[in-house]
Amino acid sequence: MALAKESTPVSAKNGADQEAEYRAQTRVWLRLLACTTLIEGELRRRFREEFDFTMPRFDVLAQLDREPSGLVLGELPKRLMVSAGNLTPIVDRLVEDGYITRTPSNLDRRVQIVCMTVEGRKAFRRMAKSHGAWLAELLADFPADRFDGLIGELDELKGAVKDALQKP
Amino acid sequence: MALAKESTPVSAKNGADQEAEYRAQTRVWLRLLACTTLIEGELRRRFREEFDFTMPRFDVLAQLDREPSGLVLGELPKRLMVSAGNLTPIVDRLVEDGYITRTPSNLDRRVQIVCMTVEGRKAFRRMAKSHGAWLAELLADFPADRFDGLIGELDELKGAVKDALQKP
DNA sequence: ACAAATTACTTTATGCTTAAAATAATTCGG
DNA sequence: CCGAATTATTTTAAGCATAAAGTAATTTGT
Numbered sequence: 001m002a003l004a005k006e007s008t009p010v011s012a013k014n015g016a017d018q019e020a021e022y023r024a025q026t027r028v029w030l031r032l033l034a035c036t037t038l039i040e041g042e043l044r045r046r047f048r049e050e051f052d053f054t055m056p057r058f059d060v061l062a063q064l065d066r067e068p069s070g071l072v073l074g075e076l077p078k079r080l081m082v083s084a085g086n087l088t089p090i091v092d093r094l095v096e097d098g099y100i101t102r103t104p105s106n107l108d109r110r111v112q113i114v115c116m117t118v119e120g121r122k123a124f125r126r127m128a129k130s131h132g133a134w135l136a137e138l139l140a141d142f143p144a145d146r147f148d149g150l151i152g153e154l155d156e157l158k159g160a161v162k163d164a165l166q167k168p
Numbered sequence: 169m170a171l172a173k174e175s176t177p178v179s180a181k182n183g184a185d186q187e188a189e190y191r192a193q194t195r196v197w198l199r200l201l202a203c204t205t206l207i208e209g210e211l212r213r214r215f216r217e218e219f220d221f222t223m224p225r226f227d228v229l230a231q232l233d234r235e236p237s238g239l240v241l242g243e244l245p246k247r248l249m250v251s252a253g254n255l256t257p258i259v260d261r262l263v264e265d266g267y268i269t270r271t272p273s274n275l276d277r278r279v280q281i282v283c284m285t286v287e288g289r290k291a292f293r294r295m296a297k298s299h300g301a302w303l304a305e306l307l308a309d310f311p312a313d314r315f316d317g318l319i320g321e322l323d324e325l326k327g328a329v330k331d332a333l334q335k336p
Numbered sequence: 337a338c339a340a341a342t343t344a345c346t347t348t349a350t351g352c353t354t355a356a357a358a359t360a361a362t363t364c365g366g
Numbered sequence: 367c368c369g370a371a372t373t374a375t376t377t378t379a380a381g382c383a384t385a386a387a388g389t390a391a392t393t394t395g396t
Contacts, residue, residue, distance in 0.1 A: 021304070021312055021315075022300050022303075022304060024312070024315035024316065024319065025300075025303050025304055025307045025315065026300065026303060027315075027319050028307065028315055028318055028319055028322070029207060029303055029307075031319055031322035031323060031326060032200065032203055032204050032207070032322060033204055033208070034249075034322075034326055035200055035322055035325050035326050035329065036200050036201055036204040037249060038249075038326065038329050038330065038333070039197060039200070039329055040201070041249075041354095042329075042333060044353095044354085045354090045355095048354090048355085054381070054382080055382095056381085056382065056383095072344095073344080073345075074343090074344060074345075081202075081205060081206075081209075082382090082383070082384090083383070083384055083385075084344080084345065084346085085345085085346070085347075085348090085383085085384075085385080085386090086382070086383055086384070087345095088345075088346055088347080089346095089381085089382090090381090090382080093381095108343090108344085108391075108392070109344095109390085109391060109392085110343065110344040110345070110390070110391045110392070111343090111344065111345090111391095112344085112345080132190050132193075132194065135190075135193045135194060135197055136189070136190060136193055137332060138328075138329050138332045138333070139193045139196065139197075139325075139328065139329065139332070140328070140332055141327075141328035141329075141331050141332055142324065142325055142328040142329075144189055144192070146321065147189075147192035147193065147195075147196055148192065149321070150196055150321050150325070151192065151195050151196055151199055153314065153317070153318050153321065154196070154199035154200060154202075154203055155199060156310065157203050157307075157310055157318070158199060158202055158203050158206065159309075160306075160307065160308070160309035160310040161203065161206050161207055161210075161306050161307065161309075161310075162206065163309050164305055164306045164307070164308055164309055165206070165210060165306070209384095212383095212384085213384090216384090216385090222351070222352080223352095224351085224352065224353095240374095241374080241375075242373090242374060242375080250352090250353075250354090251353070251354055251355075252374080252375065252376085253353085253354075253355080253356090253375085253376070253377075253378090254352070254353055254354070255375095256375070256376055256377080257351085257352090257376095258351090258352080261351095276361075276362070276373090276374085277360085277361060277362085277374095278360070278361045278362070278373065278374040278375070279361095279373095279374065279375090280374085280375080
């Protein structure tokens with residue numbers, strides 16, 4: 001199957017424009033990756049040092065924090081955009097460590113409900129507070145009045161990528 | 169540094185402003201992460217399906233492609249912003265598979281020089297072409313005339329985070 | 337009713353990632 | 367010159383990530 005750019009272009013661009021657009025796209029991707037890697041690495045390091053915790057574990061707790069009555073286990077992979085198999089050992093350990101409970105549903109024995117414990121909620125709130133402060137510290141030098149603009153651009157970018165993924 | 173109005177220190181914002189800024193920062197971070205995860209996941213999937221290759225391996229080749237005479241192995245972790253230990257098995261396999269060579273330096277036997285092979289270079293160029301096309305496809309719906317603005321914002325963000333990491 | 341398909345979840349194999357400890361070669365200081 | 371520090375790299379332990387195969391419970395089609 002032919003590559004998209006070689007089949008009929010929506011707006012016929014000349015070679016130079018095409019090249020320029022390729023470069024711009026690559027640059028966006030590399031900057032995006034660099035920013036994310038930089039921030040993620042620092043957050044991970046601090047989670048580890050301060051709380052002996054990991055971000056994937058924190059992400060699970062963050063989802064459950066908004067669900068007082070718990071969540072169907074199968075909702076987690078969807079919300080967190082990770083594979084189901086990935087979550088199994090993470091949930092296992094959160095249960096082991098007493099942050100959450102996992103109880104089989106009586107109506108459908110395939111289904112399990114995960115729910116934060118009181119201690120889990122307490123620990124989460126403590127960590128979430130630090131997480132916010134760390135983020136504020138890392139982003140402190142970025143002009144506050146340009147956050148909204150950047151959020152808008154990123155939202156649009158995300159939408160564009162999602163649309164592109166929908167197509168085929 | 170900009171002066172705050174009414175001799176109020178920059179760090180002393182009122183509660184509502186503080187909260188709003190926290191939320192904006194969190195949103196930027198979540199959007200950034202979502203965009204990166206989305207694109208990275210798709211690129212990874214395609215690398216795997218089309219070339220039975222991984223992005224970390226591609227990244228190593230990309231660095232070596234610009235260095236006809238090879239690179240000191242220790243440069244790779246720095247340029248790719250990953251740990252040195254991480255690279256060892258990746259480089260191992262690239263050597264095994266014939267994409268690159270690893271030769272100890274005669275001047276300093278701790279040091280090794282890694283260099284792309286002819287076949288490695290050929291394979292890289294083939295993959296790089298697809299990589300560019302995939303990116304173009306994924307970002308096609310984002311208005312081309314706003315790439316430069318986004319690149320600028322991300323550059324500034326990256327700089328701000330780097331500065332923040334420098335401080336302590 | 338019951339075989340086949342579907343759904344929820346787990347397991348396995350493979351690979352990336354880090355931090356920390358280990359190894360080995362080189363340089364430095366006295 | 368020789369022990370100590372430094373530097374380059376590897377190894378190890380722990381955890382995250384996926385894809386693909388497996389298991390078990392439920393639903394569907396006939």
